[in-house]
Amino acid sequence: MLVVFGRDGISTMRLSTGSDLIQLPALELPTRATGVVITVLLLAITLVSSRLVYKRAKVPVWLISVFAFLLLVGFLVWASAGSTLPIPGLLFGSISLAVPLIFGALGGVISERVGVVNIAIEGQLLAGAFTSALVASVTNQPLLGLLAAMVAGMAVSFVLAAFSIKYFVDQVIVGVVLNVLVIGFTGFLYSQLLAPNSALLNQPPKFERIHIPFLSEIPIIGPVLFRQTLIVYLMYVAVIAVYFAVFHTKWGLRLRAVGEHPQAADTVGINVARTRFLNVSLAGAIVGLGGAYFTLGSVGAFGKEMTAGAGFIALAAVIFGRWDPIRATLAALLFGFASNLQSVLSIIGSPVPSEFMLMLPYLVTIFAVAGLVGRSRPPAASGKPYIKS
Amino acid sequence: MKLELRGITKRFGALIANDNINLVIEPGEIHALLGENGAGKSTLMNVLYGLYRAEEGEILLDDTAVHFAGPGDAMSAGIGMVHQHFMLIPVFTVAENVMLGNEQTKSGGRLDLTAARARVREISDRFGFNIDPDALVEDLPVGVQQRVEIIKALSRDARVLVFDEPTAVLTPQETDEFMVIMRQLKEEGTSIVFITHKLREVREVADRITVIRLGKVVGEALPTASNEELATLMVGRAVDLTVDKAPATPGKPALVVKNLTVIDPRGQVVVDDVSFSVAAGEILAIAGVQGNGQTELTEALMGLQPHVAGEIALDGSSLRGHSVRKVLDAGVGFVPEDRNVDGLVASFSIAENLMLDRSNQEPFVKRFNLQLDDLKTFAEETVKEFDVRSQGIETPVGRLSGGNQQKVVLARELSRPLRLFVAAQPTRGLDVGSIEFVHERIVATRDAGTPVIVISTELDEVAALADRIMVMYDGRVVGIVPGDTPRSVLGLMMAGVAPTDGTVPTDGTVPTDGTVPTDGTEPTDAAPTNSEPTASTEGAAV
Amino acid sequence: MSDSQVPATPPTAPPSASTEPRKSDEEPGRWHSVFREITTGSAIISVLAVVLALLVGAVMIALTTTDVQEAAGYFFSRPGDMLSAIWQAVSGAYSALFQGSIYNFRRDSFADGIKPLTDTLTFATPLIAAGLGVALGFRVGMFNIGGRGQMLIAAALGGWVAFALDLPYGIHLIAALVVGVLGGALWGGIVGLLKARTGAHEVITTIMLNYVAFYLVSYLLRDGFLKTPGSNNPKTPASKPTAIFPDLLGSNYNLHLGFVIVIAATIFTWWLLSRSNLGFQFRAVGANPSAARVAGIGVQRIYVYAMLISGGLVGLAGINQVLGTTTSGFGATVDSSIGFDAITVALLGRSKPWGVFAAGILFGAFKAGSFSMQAAEGVPVDIIVVVQALIVLFIAAPPLVRAIFRLPTPGAPTRKPRLNVTQEVTAK
Amino acid sequence: ACAPAPTDSGSGSNDSASDFLPCIVSDFGGFDDKSFNQSSYDGITAASKELGVEFKQAESTTEDQYASNVSSMVDQGCNFILTVGFALANATRDAAQDNPDVDFAIIDSAISNDDFSPLTLDNVKPVLYDTAQAAFLAGYLAAGTTKTGIVGTYGGLQFPSVTIFMDGFVDGVAYHNEQKGTSVTVTGWDKEAQTGTFAGSFDDISAGKTISQNLINSGVDIILPVAGPLFQGTAQAINDSGKDVAIIGVDSDLFETTPEFGGLYLTSVMKQMADAAKQIIVDAAGGDFSSDPYVGTLENEGVLLAPLHDFESKVDPALVTEIDTIKAAIISGDIVVTSDATPK
Ligand SMILES: Nc1ncnc2c1ncn2[C@@H]1O[C@H](COP(=O)(O)OP(=O)(O)OP(=O)(O)O)[C@@H](O)[C@H]1O
Ligand SMILES: Nc1ncnc2c1ncn2[C@@H]1O[C@H](COP(=O)(O)OP(=O)(O)OP(=O)(O)O)[C@@H](O)[C@H]1O
Numbered sequence A: 001m002l003v004v005f006g007r008d009g010i011s012t013m014r015l016s017t018g019s020d021l022i023q024l025p026a027l028e029l030p031t032r033a034t035g036v037v038i039t040v041l042l043l044a045i046t047l048v049s050s051r052l053v054y055k056r057a058k059v060p061v062w063l064i065s066v067f068a069f070l071l072l073v074g075f076l077v078w079a080s081a082g083s084t085l086p087i088p089g090l091l092f093g094s095i096s097l098a099v100p101l102i103f104g105a106l107g108g109v110i111s112e113r114v115g116v117v118n119i120a121i122e123g124q125l126l127a128g129a130f131t132s133a134l135v136a137s138v139t140n141q142p143l144l145g146l147l148a149a150m151v152a153g154m155a156v157s158f159v160l161a162a163f164s165i166k167y168f169v170d171q172v173i174v175g176v177v178l179n180v181l182v183i184g185f186t187g188f189l190y191s192q193l194l195a196p197n198s199a200l201l202n203q204p205p206k207f208e209r210i211h212i213p214f215l216s217e218i219p220i221i222g223p224v225l226f227r228q229t230l231i232v233y234l235m236y237v238a239v240i241a242v243y244f245a246v247f248h249t250k251w252g253l254r255l256r257a258v259g260e261h262p263q264a265a266d267t268v269g270i271n272v273a274r275t276r277f278l279n280v281s282l283a284g285a286i287v288g289l290g291g292a293y294f295t296l297g298s299v300g301a302f303g304k305e306m307t308a309g310a311g312f313i314a315l316a317a318v319i320f321g322r323w324d325p326i327r328a329t330l331a332a333l334l335f336g337f338a339s340n341l342q343s344v345l346s347i348i349g350s351p352v353p354s355e356f357m358l359m360l361p362y363l364v365t366i367f368a369v370a371g372l373v374g375r376s377r378p379p380a381a382s383g384k385p386y387i388k389s
Numbered sequence B: 001m002k003l004e005l006r007g008i009t010k011r012f013g014a015l016i017a018n019d020n021i022n023l024v025i026e027p028g029e030i031h032a033l034l035g036e037n038g039a040g041k042s043t044l045m046n047v048l049y050g051l052y053r054a055e056e057g058e059i060l061l062d063d064t065a066v067h068f069a070g071p072g073d074a075m076s077a078g079i080g081m082v083h084q085h086f087m088l089i090p091v092f093t094v095a096e097n098v099m100l101g102n103e104q105t106k107s108g109g110r111l112d113l114t115a116a117r118a119r120v121r122e123i124s125d126r127f128g129f130n131i132d133p134d135a136l137v138e139d140l141p142v143g144v145q146q147r148v149e150i151i152k153a154l155s156r157d158a159r160v161l162v163f164d165e166p167t168a169v170l171t172p173q174e175t176d177e178f179m180v181i182m183r184q185l186k187e188e189g190t191s192i193v194f195i196t197h198k199l200r201e202v203r204e205v206a207d208r209i210t211v212i213r214l215g216k217v218v219g220e221a222l223p224t225a226s227n228e229e230l231a232t233l234m235v236g237r238a239v240d241l242t243v244d245k246a247p248a249t250p251g252k253p254a255l256v257v258k259n260l261t262v263i264d265p266r267g268q269v270v271v272d273d274v275s276f277s278v279a280a281g282e283i284l285a286i287a288g289v290q291g292n293g294q295t296e297l298t299e300a301l302m303g304l305q306p307h308v309a310g311e312i313a314l315d316g317s318s319l320r321g322h323s324v325r326k327v328l329d330a331g332v333g334f335v336p337e338d339r340n341v342d343g344l345v346a347s348f349s350i351a352e353n354l355m356l357d358r359s360n361q362e363p364f365v366k367r368f369n370l371q372l373d374d375l376k377t378f379a380e381e382t383v384k385e386f387d388v389r390s391q392g393i394e395t396p397v398g399r400l401s402g403g404n405q406q407k408v409v410l411a412r413e414l415s416r417p418l419r420l421f422v423a424a425q426p427t428r429g430l431d432v433g434s435i436e437f438v439h440e441r442i443v444a445t446r447d448a449g450t451p452v453i454v455i456s457t458e459l460d461e462v463a464a465l466a467d468r469i470m471v472m473y474d475g476r477v478v479g480i481v482p483g484d485t486p487r488s489v490l491g492l493m494m495a496g497v498a499p500t501d502g503t504v505p506t507d508g509t510v511p512t513d514g515t516v517p518t519d520g521t522e523p524t525d526a527a528p529t530n531s532e533p534t535a536s537t538e539g540a541a542v
Numbered sequence C: 001m002s003d004s005q006v007p008a009t010p011p012t013a014p015p016s017a018s019t020e021p022r023k024s025d026e027e028p029g030r031w032h033s034v035f036r037e038i039t040t041g042s043a044i045i046s047v048l049a050v051v052l053a054l055l056v057g058a059v060m061i062a063l064t065t066t067d068v069q070e071a072a073g074y075f076f077s078r079p080g081d082m083l084s085a086i087w088q089a090v091s092g093a094y095s096a097l098f099q100g101s102i103y104n105f106r107r108d109s110f111a112d113g114i115k116p117l118t119d120t121l122t123f124a125t126p127l128i129a130a131g132l133g134v135a136l137g138f139r140v141g142m143f144n145i146g147g148r149g150q151m152l153i154a155a156a157l158g159g160w161v162a163f164a165l166d167l168p169y170g171i172h173l174i175a176a177l178v179v180g181v182l183g184g185a186l187w188g189g190i191v192g193l194l195k196a197r198t199g200a201h202e203v204i205t206t207i208m209l210n211y212v213a214f215y216l217v218s219y220l221l222r223d224g225f226l227k228t229p230g231s232n233n234p235k236t237p238a239s240k241p242t243a244i245f246p247d248l249l250g251s252n253y254n255l256h257l258g259f260v261i262v263i264a265a266t267i268f269t270w271w272l273l274s275r276s277n278l279g280f281q282f283r284a285v286g287a288n289p290s291a292a293r294v295a296g297i298g299v300q301r302i303y304v305y306a307m308l309i310s311g312g313l314v315g316l317a318g319i320n321q322v323l324g325t326t327t328s329g330f331g332a333t334v335d336s337s338i339g340f341d342a343i344t345v346a347l348l349g350r351s352k353p354w355g356v357f358a359a360g361i362l363f364g365a366f367k368a369g370s371f372s373m374q375a376a377e378g379v380p381v382d383i384i385v386v387v388q389a390l391i392v393l394f395i396a397a398p399p400l401v402r403a404i405f406r407l408p409t410p411g412a413p414t415r416k417p418r419l420n421v422t423q424e425v426t427a428k
Numbered sequence D: 001a002c003a004p005a006p007t008d009s010g011s012g013s014n015d016s017a018s019d020f021l022p023c024i025v026s027d028f029g030g031f032d033d034k035s036f037n038q039s040s041y042d043g044i045t046a047a048s049k050e051l052g053v054e055f056k057q058a059e060s061t062t063e064d065q066y067a068s069n070v071s072s073m074v075d076q077g078c079n080f081i082l083t084v085g086f087a088l089a090n091a092t093r094d095a096a097q098d099n100p101d102v103d104f105a106i107i108d109s110a111i112s113n114d115d116f117s118p119l120t121l122d123n124v125k126p127v128l129y130d131t132a133q134a135a136f137l138a139g140y141l142a143a144g145t146t147k148t149g150i151v152g153t154y155g156g157l158q159f160p161s162v163t164i165f166m167d168g169f170v171d172g173v174a175y176h177n178e179q180k181g182t183s184v185t186v187t188g189w190d191k192e193a194q195t196g197t198f199a200g201s202f203d204d205i206s207a208g209k210t211i212s213q214n215l216i217n218s219g220v221d222i223i224l225p226v227a228g229p230l231f232q233g234t235a236q237a238i239n240d241s242g243k244d245v246a247i248i249g250v251d252s253d254l255f256e257t258t259p260e261f262g263g264l265y266l267t268s269v270m271k272q273m274a275d276a277a278k279q280i281i282v283d284a285a286g287g288d289f290s291s292d293p294y295v296g297t298l299e300n301e302g303v304l305l306a307p308l309h310d311f312e313s314k315v316d317p318a319l320v321t322e323i324d325t326i327k328a329a330i331i332s333g334d335i336v337v338t339s340d341a342t343p344k
């Protein structure tokens, strides 16, 4: 393919930003030659893996990863023929787009792991975004805004928990309805309260970027990962903490037990309802942080329905990531990357109509889910109320 | 520790599951609880364990009244319970399951898995269990899962242990080992409540017996009581414990399986080159410890396994590679091993479940339309015929007791014209009354000239039903022996030891072809000798 | 649950219907259960849920009305002003809701006065169709969030037939309708196929396909076969008169043939789910896929069929918009978020065809009423959204409504709760 | 809450004009979209204040609400209804045909028959803008101001009301290159191919930010975001980047409407919708309604470039003079600015 549609020219990959200490030279690749090399490598891998498949052996994951990576490089080289691709910018933007998705996905993972399906991620994000903007504007304290976002996310979660755990209402119903409710409430308050008084109520101070000494000077990843705002650093912590907590602590063991087999958890003296309540609330708080990112980390003001479906993408990331915090994070990053790639490509001038470029992240996700992930098993008791006699 | 239950009454809505029950468990005794399905045994134990809260009554431990708000309280008071349906998290390891609710942590709140593993090993060594603490529970055979449950209870130093039908899923060997463990525990001073439907076990191990019927204690008995006495006490009527079975009159071999090999999704060979045949009008019992390929074998017969090699022919036409639909349409009736998962749709009514595997054909479907009137008539007749006890054919089967659920499955499969009947674990978890009924129906099916395969891990059942017995071990056939082969021989075969010194044919794969087993009076001898084109000689070696 | 007091009655039994919205045991005893629902106060609960939600809405309305705000400014000097201002605002808003959705007393003749009711039915039409599609998915155990994409594709393909082809009366309409429904079915079928073939979770694929459809249709509107010649606006030409749903009650009313088609679709879905063998298989797969497989039902194939039909029903909603509601050309938002509202409608209707029908009409009434509420009283649209959401929430949680209104819990529960609704450990 | 209660007499205000009821129906985006809905809303607010009358409003949130919103306004007894956006064209047309005694004006669109033939109705006034003219000036200004030689633009969705800005902008830059021999390039819009960079929505502010980051990364130092509120994302991206990048606003003078980013606005390409709407309503109240289309141009100051505000000192005065000259040339017809999206 790359050969057939080969484009002549030089593809330039810029690897450093202007402010880096260590300046890497830009990588200049002759488009057609690189395309040929990569195609040959890809063919080789395909051959090897088809032989493995033939022999009923499993194709190792690293081989698939190498394949995907080469494919990506090949595509980038092809697409950027004759122009310059700013790699750090591409990656930085990917992370920015992924941050709320990651927070959302973490909340989704926790909530579903404990047995409560969280369709309400969108609502939690939006509530977090709204509240953080309001509180931070009024108090002029971004930290308080962050805290308020957590409380708001928790409040939404609390309703989810109360209705699904106490009143056994179908969790999907509550989730769907909560999204609508939050959209309605925030929309209402926005037009009645924030929009008319925006200088007072909708101009939150933003978090400043913090450059982490040394780390931020590492070529390529430094500017991408370590020149971020507090919320992004919180996200790193959250990903690791959630992963560690879910799989390596008593809290996580109980959480997973309740989500897999609540009755079994009950028989060993774990309070199922309380465990669910607490963890669903916690999940809401985490998602709320993601909401705060919209207003305090990213764009600096609340806008109606500004989450624009991020909660649903996060939900997809939860499933795509098979209810695992790390994998869900990777899924969110993949989505962020695909979204940003389309925007970068459309900027360096793509002959493809904008609408098709905009489809890219969604198509990538479908292919990834259908091709790589396939069947996945949710926590066994997810979505099912636990009713005691 | 002495345990006393006084005047326990537990209602579910209008139903009184336990009605003023009094029960005393002396320290260091094994106290058996008997009762038919739905008598209220599990309910009583759940009350004791703090899972249910009784409306009336009290619990005394060493003569002091205690209140359990939940299982946590019961556990800390020294009560442990192995539940009828395992309370294990399938995706957790053994160690994780054992430590759950009782976790030890290291610095930073990390789980101390090392300590948990050590604990598992320690207990498992004490009883000679040989369990890998890092195995995932879902990968373990049920027998081993049972041990995990026991370890779980013991790891909390339980001094009163409740076993709710622990042996329902165990093989004879495992059951025997389990009894040894119970005695061992008893020696150590643990009091045990033991619930089972198997009278042999009760008489073997119990010190005292209490029988419950319809939520009330109806009597006490001693282990010296006869099976018949106990059964009558339980069911409230005389039960015929031996299956009345005329000698089989096998016809031509109907199902012929040759060199069948099944590879599971993980790429493992789970059925390895198996050959056998079943004649019309005979029951072939497939015995073996759970997990030796019997399940996959039946699934391969039914078209439920994707990777199958070899040949399966029913009345001369091949079944291999056919969809489940086609296999069913070819006249194969199937009672799956796990009725809850594979056999029934719990939220469907009895009537709907009765048409479940005829959802695309007459008489219940005509030109895409369900024939609800026909179904109703049929369901009412069938429910009567099979004595399914319920509030009507519209009752969701999820609300039936296990025995009645099993009857629904049997009724569905046996109420259409069959050319082969395959029943896996047909009486698992059923009370004696229900077992009697199921067995009668299976024999009646045979007598109607249908070839029958019964898969059972229960030697009593195998002995009661089989005309011939095929024993499987590790995916292979160990041997095919006559129906009256002694337990001891079967037990050895189930452990993979092929029968020697000519007691059984080593090439017993196709006994109907006239190779004469040396062991006297097999009904298979009467089989006509002309039908087998090739006398396969492989398949029996271990 | 931790006090040692022994309760006289078991802890509140969950109402059977709300905990088991996807169970299948309703059809044969439907009238029986309707009867039972009324007698056990379920209908009362629904009414009270609406009342409760309207109360919350009233608070919001009161807060936004300028008269009330002004009167609050001098609340202590003349409290009555504020109260009457509140009363006026709220009663005005709700009477506008009523007059916009059911009957307008200000009109002279009955024929004019009843027009709002016909508008309600018109707005309910696509909600019911899409709700049926989503509900059908639920019954097969699939969550179809892809209503938006399915509606868009249906509208695009069917719409093209309606504006680009010249066909005789009747045939044109049927062709557009069929192509539209097939378009929805196609878009849903992709999801079913992906699930059957690769196991890709339908929640992911439906969400993603929504976006794909949106951008695809946007492109087609701008530069493809949906573009209006001679116009730059991303909007299609108007549907030809030969393809438009005829008005049912004359041109004074908006109600069109689509409503009759949706009644037919409801009957069809009811028949499919409870009277046909395919529906039987759908329900079996939804309730227990492994038992269905063992019973010879091709589970993967059922997923594909179910998504085809689900998508087709949602597609009916899409084509209904083009042939009935926005006949003068449509844009890339012709779905009007009905695909999402349909989820709520399906859930509120408990995934039963006639339940969905009723829920669709309730939502249609809200939609119809919201116009006059907004226009007459200046009530922000968001309040209506909030009230709708609250109604669903309260209807879904009868114990909460009972607790708020201090109603007695109904006597002995009609269905005993299971100890554990989750599956039991499978011994294997 | 302790203010004295008002006396009842004053509450009715001047009853003379109160039988005139102007109304407005929005497109989705709502009246606080920082874009054309909001400008139109400001217009009707100003008009009713001047006339001393109330007005009624309806926000559309979905496409199937247009017709009902317009007709419920008719039901409310509105004498004049302002509809905002091309999407409401048919709803407006239909209501106008059914209610000849109600006057309508529609922002950003003409009306046409179902067979696309242009239609004029006595009671509908189309309000159109030849935005490309002002955008042309903005393009020229940008090309003369950029230091990196790259200027950028992006849109919300590829609508004509969006691309008309981008077309004019590109032409203005090209004109500068032609006149001054510069080689300034425009990133984000290719007028020939009509392809470019779009956020895919008009709500997703973070998408605006991401796109702007990417534009800045590729060396752009002046950005024209044509995507409603998404320019806020652009402003944030600029602040985050720490670079010297300027925004050109659209629709209204962002320096006035969103002053918090004041230092970033080079200028704004304004469509004077509020003024137009106000004037039309005041005329209608006075019985001077006319259905002649209003086309905002540089000539009638319906479109224009906003003041430079903070950039006054940074922009070469010669450039400003040149722009005035070009403006005059456009008005006189010496320079013809074309766009596929120009209202016809
Ligand atoms: N959670 C429950 N809700 C309602 N009724 C129940 C519940 N659990 C048990 N029952 C009822 O209580 C009765 C006793 O059930 P229980 O499970 O104690 O029987 P059992 O003696 O253990 O039977 P088996 O031998 O089959 O295990 C049954 O009739 C059953 O219908
Ligand atoms: N929701 C329910 N409503 C009424 N009765 C129920 C309900 N759930 C379970 N039961 C009753 O509880 C009893 C015990 O349930 P369980 O699942 O333990 O069956 P069982 O009889 O013990 O079956 P088995 O012996 O096969 O394990 C059954 O008799 C069943 O009738």
Ligand SMILES: [Mg+2]
Residues within 6 Å of the ligand: B041, B042, B043, B084, B164
């Ligand atoms: Mg029991």
Ligand SMILES: [Mg+2]
Residues within 6 Å of the ligand: B037, B084, B165, B402, B429, B430
């Ligand atoms: Mg039992």
